Amino acid sequence: MSHRFALRVYYEDTDLAGIVYYANYLKFIERARSEWVRGLGVDQARLRAESGIVFAVRRVEADYLRPAVFDDLLEVETRLVETGGARILLDQEVRRGEERLFAARVVLVCLAADGRAARLPAEVRQKLVQAA
DSSP: OEEEEEEEOOGGGBOTTSBBOHHHHHHHHHHHHHHHHHHTTOOHHHHHHHHOOEEEEEEEEEEEOSOOBTTOEEEEEEEEEEEOSSEEEEEEEEEETTEEEEEEEEEEEEEOTTSSBOOOOHHHHHHHHHHO
C-alpha cells in the first residue's frame, strides 16, 4: 500500500532557471514522509517525549528525471519496502500526473536520545506492517 501527498510548486521552490531547485525535492519527500507517518497514527512528538526515539535519514539515493516548474501540482508517493530492527526502507516518487519527475530510495533509522541506533518500538513496527 502506498501513501499519496499532494503539493503545489510555489515561486520560492524554483531557481533562476524557473525550475524546482534540486534540494527542494528532498523537502517535498520529507513532508510526504511526515504525513505518511502521521497517517499511520504515529505521533512523532509523543514518541520522542515518551521514549526519546526519533527517526533520522541515513541515506538517500535520488534520481532527478524531469523538471517541475512554478504552479505545477505534484504528488509524492511513499511506499514501504522493508523494515529491519532499527531501519525503514522506503521508495518515494514525485509525479506530475502520470509523469515521474523524481525518484528516491530512502533509508530511515530509529535513534535513541543518545544518538545511537534503537530498535523500532513494537507499536510503530505493527503500524508499519499493517500499512504494507
